[in-house]
Amino acid sequence: MNPAPTPPSRLDLPESSRGVLRRLATHGPATRPQLARALGLSRPTMSAVMPELMNLELVSSGGSSRGATGRSAVLYSLAAGAGHVLGVEVGATRARVVAHSLDGEQIAAREERISARRRTITDAAVSTTMELCEKVLAEVGDGHGPLRDVVIAAPTKPSTKPTSVSTSGLQPDGVEQLAAALPVPDDVPVIVENNVNCAAIAEHRLGAAQNQDTFVYLQVGVKIGLGIVIDGKLMHGAHGASGEVAMMPFPWSPGEEPTRAGLEEYLGSEALMARCAEVWTSGNGPVPKDAEALFQAAARGQSTARRLVDQHATDIGRLAVGVMSVLDPGLVVLGGGVGQNQLLLPGVRRATTALAWDTEITVGALGEHATVLGAVHIAITRALDRLT
Amino acid sequence: MNPAPTPPSRLDLPESSRGVLRRLATHGPATRPQLARALGLSRPTMSAVMPELMNLELVSSGGSSRGATGRSAVLYSLAAGAGHVLGVEVGATRARVVAHSLDGEQIAAREERISARRRTITDAAVSTTMELCEKVLAEVGDGHGPLRDVVIAAPTKPSTKPTSVSTSGLQPDGVEQLAAALPVPDDVPVIVENNVNCAAIAEHRLGAAQNQDTFVYLQVGVKIGLGIVIDGKLMHGAHGASGEVAMMPFPWSPGEEPTRAGLEEYLGSEALMARCAEVWTSGNGPVPKDAEALFQAAARGQSTARRLVDQHATDIGRLAVGVMSVLDPGLVVLGGGVGQNQLLLPGVRRATTALAWDTEITVGALGEHATVLGAVHIAITRALDRLT
DNA sequence: TCTGAGTTTGTTAATCTACCGAACACTGAA
DNA sequence: TTCAGTGTTCGGTAGATTAACAAACTCAGA
Secondary structure (H helix, E strand, O other), X not given: OOOOOOOOXXXXXXXXHHHHHHHHHHHOOEEHHHHHHHHOOOHHHHHHHHHHHHHOOOEEEEEEEOOOOOOOEEEEEEOHHHOEEXXXXXXXXXXXXXXXEOOOOEEEEXXXXXXXXXXXXXHHHHHHHHHHHHHHHXXXXXXXXXXXXXXXXXXXXXXXXXXXXXXXXXXXXXXXHHHHHOOOOOOOOEEEEEHHHHHHHHHHHOOOOOOOOOEEEEEEOOOEEEEEEEOOEEOOOOOOOOOOHHHOOOOEEOOEOXXXXXXXXXXXXHHHHHXXXXXXXXXXXXXXXXXXXXXXXXXOOOHHHHHHHHHHHHHHHHHHHHHHHHHOOOEEEEEHHHHOOHHHHHHHHHHHHHHXXXXXXXXXXXXXXXXXXXXXXXXXHHHHHHHO | OOOOOOOOOOOOOOHHHHHHHHHHHHHOOEEHHHHHXXXXXXXXXXXXXXXXXXXXXXXXXXXXXXXXOOOOEEEEEEOHHHOEEEEEEEOOOEEEEEEEEOOOOEEEXXXXXXXXXXXXXXXXXXXXXXXXXXXXXXXXXXXXXXEEXXXXXXOOOXXXXXXXXXXXXXXXXXXXXXXXXXXXXXXXXXXXXXXXXXXXXXXXXXXXXXXXXXXXXXXXXXXXXXXXXXXXXXXXXXXXXXXXXXXXXXXXXXXXXXXXOHHHXXXXXXXXXXXXXXXXXXXXXXXXXXXHHHHHXXXXXXXXXXXXXXXXXXXXHHHHHHHHHHHOOOEEEXXXXXXXXXXXXXXXXXXXXXXXXXXXXXXXXXXXXXXXXXXXXXHHHHHHHHHO
């Protein structure tokens, strides 16, 4: 049936067909009258468009939806043959690969922990990721149309602009190498996107920022980072370095000189734990071994932990103020190993309202899955853009 | 001849005609083949479009342009009847009103100093501005088509979003009142835009940022402010407060608490002069009476002045780093009474390269005219958008 | 100085594409 | 049966295109 259906790499469809395709991908199955209303088209146009899209195997007609009265209408949805995309996450400690169809349904997913001693993307991480890819692609099989796009989320700057900015500690080479070596056909576009940016997109599409087209995603964990979404689109900056808030001048006062990336050294979770070890007295029980433990102690009401968490919240709030004073986002979504913690929220809010105007501040809704999901959704967007 | 030619308020032109109109406004006079090439249209289409636009008195045919060989082509340009716009600047010490045609040519201009004791927009300022408007409109007369848009540049937040954020010290009411009372027909749209944003747009269209679609304009004077241009468009933020960098947390260090708008208190020119008065010794001659004088002393090599200027440059550089770390603009344009000074440039650059990556930093090319020019160009853009 | 040759501009005529409105035929439930 | 929606057919229109031709200008050579 399907020997080589020539994946329609570059369709040349009329505006109306593209609109239908897009609508079905983003809003799910619909009937012809629904599509016509949503897109401002006439029924005769739909009569011309739908058979064409079905011939191309981009759209399939499913059941029927009947209203209260009148003839029942045929339901259309994106065909399985419309294709799928891959979202890949590579971090220092974890790799994830997910395949979704163009309408956002998950087809396959795998993940694996990576035992990393260094905080870089090792060769081991790269080969683990490649294996995960192969497994996922095998699981997807032939029934889901062509693979249309791959987005790799990594703690580096995006690949699209080939400039060299030394920011994060990870060598981009490893990731670029991974992008080049992925077990996918040569004509499938693969890009690398910053992991924080991916998480931001995910929170926008599926999470805490669904009704906010302009917002920032502030990730606080071992490192700190910022994803900026403006009018629904990621902001990258001239060198792909926008959101590198680790570089904010800190400490900064009439008497003190900022140091390079001094803010990260102060706000990163390692610094937090170092401060913790310093002030922790033996009467408090064992010293918390990681941030997680510290927050649990604080949640139990342990006063030293509480003080540390409060101070950290205040510091994060001040960082948020720094971002707000530049961008005035309507919403700040907190994420990352530390930032995710609900316990921080009151302190962050207190700090922002003290120094600036009121702005909504929330914790991300997707947790650690945000990054892959964001990657996959960026891939979907790119695939649809290319298709239409 | 022209009793009431019914200003075509909302044309309903085909795509091609709009393109031609836009092109003529933004790129000046052109022949039909030139327009066709630029817009990707065919010559027969131009044959249909041009007479139509001339009938509407939006376009006029001027001389002829002949190439090296072949028939000479007729030159077309925007007709005088296409209309004009007003740019209005109201500050604490100065008011300016400028009228331009839609292709950016100046038609009339007036300005006046306002003797202000307080740093707010007084009733006197408002009435002075109204008078200037009347004079400019009288000078424009009837020969330049309908007035299509008015933009008021003021040190407040933009009017488009009716939210209340207490940022700058000026009461927005005075400006809104001015916008409502301007001596222009009721159907002419009037908006208020932040003065720093206006200056940024001017530098983009006519000044130091002409080949940079994404950049920031950092104004440093009595106050500090930031205009953000992304992909050629102003960024406003959720409350129209983007660029309110006066709110950046400062002082900010492990030992110090930021204060509200503490950065402006430290970086504003008043603070600079206060520090100057403090360290100035009698041997240095008379204490500089304003920032201007201080910079002149530094230019002469006076060492105390030099030190103060260098420190100020460093501080501005750190502010720039704060902005860069969020946005990664490809270019930072410095403006404002203090920022304009070439003497600051080396120090600012030193500070930014010490703390972040290389980014181009320049001084604005338009000086104090940037603000009105920006207002007028925003008005032109709005008029063209509405027209097309 | 006149006269083509060559080149570019502008116009005319015939199409083409992508849509719409109106009229009508087709379900399906009350 | 009737009524209200769904889907199709037919003809029409707006906005563009290509192809062919007429008009205007330069230059070279007789």
